[in-house]
Amino acid sequence: MLEASSYPVPRELPASCEEENTWIYNACCAVELSNKRPLEDGEDVASRKAAKVLEGHERQEKMEALHVHSIVHTDQPDNQYQADCLHALSIAQTNQLENHHQVDNQSDSSSLINQLGRDLSISCLLHCSRSDYGAIALLNKSFHSLVQSGQLYKLRREAGIVERWVYFSCNLLEWEAYDPIRRRWLHLPRIKSNECFMCSDKESLAVGTDLLVFGKGIESHVIYRYSILTNTWTSGMKMNTPRCLFGSSSLGEIAILAGGCDPRGNVLNSAELYNSETGMWVAIPNMNKARKMCSGLFMDGKFYVIGGIGAGNSKMLTCGEAYDLKTRTWHEIPDMLPAQNGGAVVTETPAAAGAPPLVAVVNNELYAADYAQKEVRKYDKKNNVWITLGRLPEQAVSMNGWGLAFRACGDRLIVIGGPRALGGGMIELHSWAPGDGPPKWDLLASKPSGSFVYNCAVMGC
Template identity: 65%
Template sequence: MLEGPSYLVSRNLPSSCEQESKWIYNAFRVIELSNSKHRLEDHGEIPLRKSCKVQDALDQGSRQLVKDFPNIFVIQTNQPDDHDHYQNHTGARSDTCSLIHQLGRDISINCLLRCSRSDYGSIASVNQNFRSLIRSGELYRLRREMGIVEHWVYFSCNLLEWKAFDPIHRRWMNLPQMPDNNCFMCADKESLAVGTELLVFGKEITSHVIYRYDILTNTWSSGMRMNNPRCLFGSASLGEVAILAGGCDPLGNILNSAELYNSETGTWVTLPSMNKARKMCSGVFMDNKFYVIGGMGVGTSRSLTCGEVYDMTTRTWTVIPDMFPGCNGGVEVTEAPAAVAEAPPLVAVVNNVLYAADYAQKEVRRYKKDRNLWVSIGRLPDQAVSMNGWGLAFRACGDRLIVIGGPRGLGGGVIELNSWIPDEGPPHWDLLVQKRSGSFVYNCTVMGC
């Protein structure tokens, strides 16, 4: 996760570029200054699609810089969009493709990799070359290769509205509203972030539907189809791949099937089936293996206490007996009427350690893998209110645990985002932000890219 301020120019530029790099940084500092006008203090928001232009910032504060250093200030905001202009008369690529002309394309990209992705909207507004680079996904692929990852929280407290929150810079972003689909909105939904995509799964009257939000284009689309359509499944992502397991088919049958989605290729691959069919379960990746925990089995309203782990190398599932017994409120609470069925287990993995939120006792528990045992380590935030676990989000966000929720009240409520970086001591929750909003979290996921 990126720490501290973001710099558009690498600190490792060769000495011959040192003088130029100072002024290149000053030029791109204009982007950062223009963004600062839109930043959230404690309650404001900025849109995900930033409308500010670099030229606007130049007009307001950097004309003197351009006047004094005309050959150093190299951002070109009026480059033609026509592809023919990207090549010179010899057929070779012209210098307009080098992004930051005096640095060249490779060093330019190396600079941009270290910029926070919340600034990519402004960078894309510079010209066609920058816009094409941002939308191509190349920067995100290179960031993965270099181990540069920012984790953002995506969640919905209103049926068609999604927000993104950057916990490092503490910025809010509004996503475009989801397409209006009344049938879809009335059904249970699951969400999953994988690669640079946010996927929202749900059920229409006679079929399942998937809506996909692409951060590269800032747009929603639909039409994706799994090999085996399902809802109420367990899922988790690891980089650009995700695994979905269990759930219900369009006829309500509980499934033991599983499949893998690759966001780079947009393809679904059917995996070997689990040993037990289950719905309303949770999934996590831990030690590069995929775990399915809890859920409801076939022909019973009792919660399953066993888990299963899928080894991606051997392509095999292994049952883990009593992996999640007494998930909430004590070991005797293993059955509940369908009308008040509890939410899937609230679990998250940080640094290959599994944690769970016990909503009934308002406790945080840590899983001891070597002993197949859960131990209580402390309390959830006081404002973490839920209805049998529904409406409360408990997620891993990089090296920290995130709890999202708040007290309910007439006429709306307040949403709180609390975080804790796990250590050997009890949880000490840091209130990242408090915002007036619907206090019931319908869906929540974390995207790392």
């Protein structure tokens, strides 16, 4: 028996998502059609076939109408492919109905949607929303195995199909996810840990189908891994060099962690790469400068580290460094740190006064949030300068940058935060697609919650 609780399936389906759910409807129809019923008393094969042909014509008309509807009303980048798959589904259903009496009662579950075969079935499933994969896994053991294996997500990545969800924590050990496409909230299972981990500094990172949360246990640093394939938390992963307060970022199934502090408080210049498909950590060459409380990002196929505090120094480093994955070399970029407080970079910033730089990359362009002036800036790569674009959402407050999330989500910037109040607060998600002109923030969602964002990560798969 497959348990519905094994997957994070939202309970309510908004009316605005009905078009997306046609994929699940058609998949279920195809599976249902594969269940054969015996002839009833007085019913011969000819009459059964005639009735099925008529039924097939009616279903064909409905499917063709749905085919046209999907082309007209869907603005997803793969809507033509979706329409073709819908048309293929309608043909497969009609052919199956016309030849229903010739098919053996034993169906091949390995083909998933029997009328399409396994390869075409998977091709169709790739274009379903990953919100529906939990429901798909409940159809039968073959679907369950396919979803839990992670094969669908690997094939989606190879095909360039990406849905990005925002994961964040406003309460210690509790995480939520938000699907900006369907505008749904999802509660993750609570992390079961000790008080030491709960109160320690924590970093988070989404890579592949995993959400990683780094912190300190009673005796050593620990990593908790949440898998969207099983909707569970596990622990026990080990880095080559345990660290905290590092800079990190992910690109598909890989992630790079750089700098930070070791368990003895030493500031590190080491870095390592994590591959979520193999679960392996691989050391990469050291940075030119040791730094902690820095920020990491991928841009133009390279990994960058910005800001941070150096070894034996209480001032913010103004330089950045870029790591070329092809040549496996670092090069330093002077004065890359974005200006704060509306002016030039302040080099006398106390060590623990402010949060690491709030930076995000959209379409290979780097943006930063000035939490003091509540402004958004863009990095001019050619001239190595920052240009002020406009304002952050007014309700997005922070404590020296702590408690505010500034992330990239596809082609949009996301700001997560909210106004604070005694006894509670409000969490708000704002988004803006950078283009010409100043930022115009759209309120994606809001709800009563703790308004201090401890950790945030965006998972695209």
